[in-house]
Amino acid sequence: MVTIKDVAKHARVSVATVSRVLNNNGYVGAETRKKVMTAIEELNYSPNEVARSLYKRGSRLIGLLLPDITNPFFPQLARGVEDEAGRHGFRVLLGNSDEDIEKEMDYIQTFVQNNVVGMITATNHVDYDMYQSLDLPLVLLDRTSSSYPAVYADGREGGRLAAETLIKKGAQRVTLVKGPAHVKPAVDRYRGAVEVLGEADVDFSVMSTTSYAFEEALNWAEELFKKFPETDGIIASNDIVGIAIIHEALKRGKNIPEELQIIGYDDIPQSRLSYPPLTTIRQPAYEMGRRAAELLIQRIGQPQQEHRSIQMPVELIERHTTRKDDQE
Amino acid sequence: MVTIKDVAKHARVSVATVSRVLNNNGYVGAETRKKVMTAIEELNYSPNEVARSLYKRGSRLIGLLLPDITNPFFPQLARGVEDEAGRHGFRVLLGNSDEDIEKEMDYIQTFVQNNVVGMITATNHVDYDMYQSLDLPLVLLDRTSSSYPAVYADGREGGRLAAETLIKKGAQRVTLVKGPAHVKPAVDRYRGAVEVLGEADVDFSVMSTTSYAFEEALNWAEELFKKFPETDGIIASNDIVGIAIIHEALKRGKNIPEELQIIGYDDIPQSRLSYPPLTTIRQPAYEMGRRAAELLIQRIGQPQQEHRSIQMPVELIERHTTRKDDQE
DNA sequence: TTGAAAGCGCTACCAG
DNA sequence: CTGGTAGCGCTTTCAA
Numbered sequence: 001m002v003t004i005k006d007v008a009k010h011a012r013v014s015v016a017t018v019s020r021v022l023n024n025n026g027y028v029g030a031e032t033r034k035k036v037m038t039a040i041e042e043l044n045y046s047p048n049e050v051a052r053s054l055y056k057r058g059s060r061l062i063g064l065l066l067p068d069i070t071n072p073f074f075p076q077l078a079r080g081v082e083d084e085a086g087r088h089g090f091r092v093l094l095g096n097s098d099e100d101i102e103k104e105m106d107y108i109q110t111f112v113q114n115n116v117v118g119m120i121t122a123t124n125h126v127d128y129d130m131y132q133s134l135d136l137p138l139v140l141l142d143r144t145s146s147s148y149p150a151v152y153a154d155g156r157e158g159g160r161l162a163a164e165t166l167i168k169k170g171a172q173r174v175t176l177v178k179g180p181a182h183v184k185p186a187v188d189r190y191r192g193a194v195e196v197l198g199e200a201d202v203d204f205s206v207m208s209t210t211s212y213a214f215e216e217a218l219n220w221a222e223e224l225f226k227k228f229p230e231t232d233g234i235i236a237s238n239d240i241v242g243i244a245i246i247h248e249a250l251k252r253g254k255n256i257p258e259e260l261q262i263i264g265y266d267d268i269p270q271s272r273l274s275y276p277p278l279t280t281i282r283q284p285a286y287e288m289g290r291r292a293a294e295l296l297i298q299r300i301g302q303p304q305q306e307h308r309s310i311q312m313p314v315e316l317i318e319r320h321t322t323r324k325d326d327q328e
Numbered sequence: 329m330v331t332i333k334d335v336a337k338h339a340r341v342s343v344a345t346v347s348r349v350l351n352n353n354g355y356v357g358a359e360t361r362k363k364v365m366t367a368i369e370e371l372n373y374s375p376n377e378v379a380r381s382l383y384k385r386g387s388r389l390i391g392l393l394l395p396d397i398t399n400p401f402f403p404q405l406a407r408g409v410e411d412e413a414g415r416h417g418f419r420v421l422l423g424n425s426d427e428d429i430e431k432e433m434d435y436i437q438t439f440v441q442n443n444v445v446g447m448i449t450a451t452n453h454v455d456y457d458m459y460q461s462l463d464l465p466l467v468l469l470d471r472t473s474s475s476y477p478a479v480y481a482d483g484r485e486g487g488r489l490a491a492e493t494l495i496k497k498g499a500q501r502v503t504l505v506k507g508p509a510h511v512k513p514a515v516d517r518y519r520g521a522v523e524v525l526g527e528a529d530v531d532f533s534v535m536s537t538t539s540y541a542f543e544e545a546l547n548w549a550e551e552l553f554k555k556f557p558e559t560d561g562i563i564a565s566n567d568i569v570g571i572a573i574i575h576e577a578l579k580r581g582k583n584i585p586e587e588l589q590i591i592g593y594d595d596i597p598q599s600r601l602s603y604p605p606l607t608t609i610r611q612p613a614y615e616m617g618r619r620a621a622e623l624l625i626q627r628i629g630q631p632q633q634e635h636r637s638i639q640m641p642v643e644l645i646e647r648h649t650t651r652k653d654d655q656e
Numbered sequence: 657t658t659g660a661a662a663g664c665g666c667t668a669c670c671a672g
Numbered sequence: 673c674t675g676g677t678a679g680c681g682c683t684t685t686c687a688a
Contacts, residue, residue: 001385003681014659019683026684027657049441050387051681054378055664057329061421061442069403070597079398082424091438093389094422096410110419113377114389214597240601247603269398269542270598273568275575331665342675347667354668355673379665383680659688669678 002043011039022047053115062296063111063119064092066141067099067183071212072268073238073285074122077141080289081120088297090117097123099182105130112136118296124184137299141292143184149299149307151292153283155185158314159192162235162263162281165316167200169323171233171261174204175224177245179237180211186237189265189281193235202233209237217244225252232260239264239271242278246321262321276320284312330371339367350375381443390624391439391447392420394469395427395511399540400596401566401613402450405469408617409448416625418445425451427510433458440464446624452512465627469620471512477627477635479620481611483513486642487520490563490591490609493644495528497651499561499589502532503552505573507565508539514565517593517609521563530561537565545572553580560588567592567599570606574649590649604648612640 004022008015013032020026021036028036039045053059064081066074082092093116095107104123108130111119118137125131126145131138140150166174176193179186197204205228209220221244224234236242242264246256254260256276264271267282291310299305332350336343341360348354349364356364367373381387392409394402410420421444423435432451436458439447446465453459454473459466468478494502504521507514525532533556537548549572552562564570570592574584582588584604592599595610619638627633 001681004683005681015682016659016661016684017657020658023683029657032657046437046441048382048443048681049438050378050382050443051664052683053664054376054382054666054681055683057664059378059442068407069397070407072400072403072598075397075400075403078422079396079424082422086434091435091442092422094406094410094420096407106414107419109374110377113374114387114419115376115378214601217601240598243598243601247601247605250603270400270568270571273542273545273571273575275578275603277575329665332667333665343666344668344675344677345673348674351667357673360674376665379680380667381680382665382682383667385680657688660686662683662685664682666680667678669676671676672674 001048002045004045004047007036007039007043007045010043011035057115058117059115060090061093061114061116062090062293063095063107063116063121065095065097065104065107065119065121065123067122068096069094071240072270073266073283076268076285077122077289077292080286080291081141081293082289084290084293085297088293090293090297099124101125101128108134118300120292120296124182137296137303139292139296139299141288144309149295150309151288151295151312152185152309153288153312153314155188155314156192156195158265158281158283159189159194159235160196161192161314161316162189162265163193163196163200165279165322166233166235166261166263167196167202169233169261172202173228173231174202174233174235175228175231176204176206176235177220177224177237177241178206178208180209190237205231209241212238212240214240217241218247221245221248225249234260234262236262236264239266239268239278239280242280242321243271243274246274246276246278257321257323261323264321267317272319279319279322280317282315282317284315288312329376330373332373332375335364335367335371335373338371339363385443386445387443388418389421389442389444390418390621391423391435391444391449393423393425393432393435393447393449393451395450396424397422399568400598401594401611404596404613405450405617405620408614408619409469409621410617412618412621413625416621418621418625427452429453429456436462446628448620448624452510465624465631467620467624467627469616472637477623478637479616479623479640480513480637481616481640481642483516483642484520484523486593486609486611487517487522487563488524489520489642489644490517490593491521491524491528493607493650494561494563494589494591495524495530497561497589500530501556501559502530502561502563503556503559504532504534504563505548505552505565505569506534506536508537518565533559537569540566540568542568545569546575549573549576553577562588562590564590564592567594567596567606567608570608570649571599571602574602574604574606584649585651589651592649595645600647607647607650608645610643610645612643616640
């Protein structure tokens, strides 16, 4: 390993000087700078971030805690964060919490142990001590809190939009699939939908589910048709279960969208690939991740500043699991 | 921040002693140990990994470089790595290369700058200087090399299996979709398929594609049917394009699998959700990631040991885009 | 404009 | 069994 000392020796200056050119601060003579630069080149030196981090009490790492990147919504958030962070010279330490508080705490500890300069988290537990006692710039992603800045999409509005769409397009007996109760955004969108459905002139029923896992999605879909065979409009808890519902509906010979309309949530990349392509409520996942990183980095710069949250708009993406026009 | 010094003071011992109990080495009296333990508890102390890493010249971090976690195959690898690593007290620093050599080099630099103890990479460029001069335990994942241990699935065999399946099931005019030329596993499976197709008594054509991106998958599918409208058996370059092909086929009113059979590659979670559910060649992605981490950690323990690669079996997952039996 | 040296938090060696 | 201390690679005073 080549160290700053080697560079100093090679350039016949002190380590202090090398450090100064490295960090571009303090006075350095033009001559000297050049000498150092070439030494760096020749030795192919790159500074040890760990040593740097130790002294500065802060690395160039940011901690990112997500429920599960195996769920296609999250990789997009992650890429948004990573790309924006990278643009500012930061890298990400990734953790999957599986919505498990133990794992979450473990990761948080890891993050602080590694001197991350800030952290982005999609947690339902900001109120825990772990977070309270955290002395780090923090931004929530895909979650909200009054105590921290957050970047999230308007779930309530998304739920409303989904319901309104289905109603406008003539669904009469809608089934609302309720996501896991402990996942905040899931309940937001559920409430939004109920809000609209409750006021509207349609029958509706609710089916509760407890996970977003791929393996179970088909079971939920099956259960749904068993319980509500007469439904003609389904609001899925997310695109995964939306796609599973298409699958099951087709299997049962239902005509989509004539007989049965389906609307998903998230707009994960594969939703346009389903057949028929899934109508859905889009959350701008990549952009959300990007903004979260942006916000965090801002706060790293000026930690005192009063915090600001960003609510991203949701958007109806009309594809072919809903009808073209209002028709009964 | 509470440091080892604080703990020492609190427990009325020296930092050396605290360090010893922390690391469970050297002699420590039972009494003393207890005192230290309680001090640690009371102060809620956890050691600074950065300082530790600086001294030891090695962190508890492993670098993971993947092409793009936005492609559903990779999050599974990533989770496998992460979970296994976590089990051994390691965490992962994640980088997406986008198959871009620049980004790749950047991340490698970051990894060494942060003292990672080892690295797992899905690269096509092990032969580059960057890797050659790397003095770190390294294992390849989803890629091969003669110079490093690797965990990969048998692409050649997978390609063969796909082709054999289609032939056995009576396809007469098969179309082989060739993945991006610079992605090694893609060409392996392509070759395997050609091997079998060339020997068999069927017509076949090849269609080249240059990416796996979701956005383009539908375009490839469309192009395919334009160029080869008569095909009755398609070997997709991966499940994403397989699913896109189902989409396009259905849109064109083709009967699957009677008129047209399709076989994918990877067995990503969403493949069973398509309709009809996609027959595919499974790569045990999660397990591959897990094994790669296992291998790496082994090598971290004993770096000298001669290296061993692990070839994972591929497996035909018969779902409903291929026919039940051999029938013409 | 430069260099010497202290110190970031921790580990490991050496004395006692 | 325990403590003192050097030193990991770097940054940043402070003096020169």
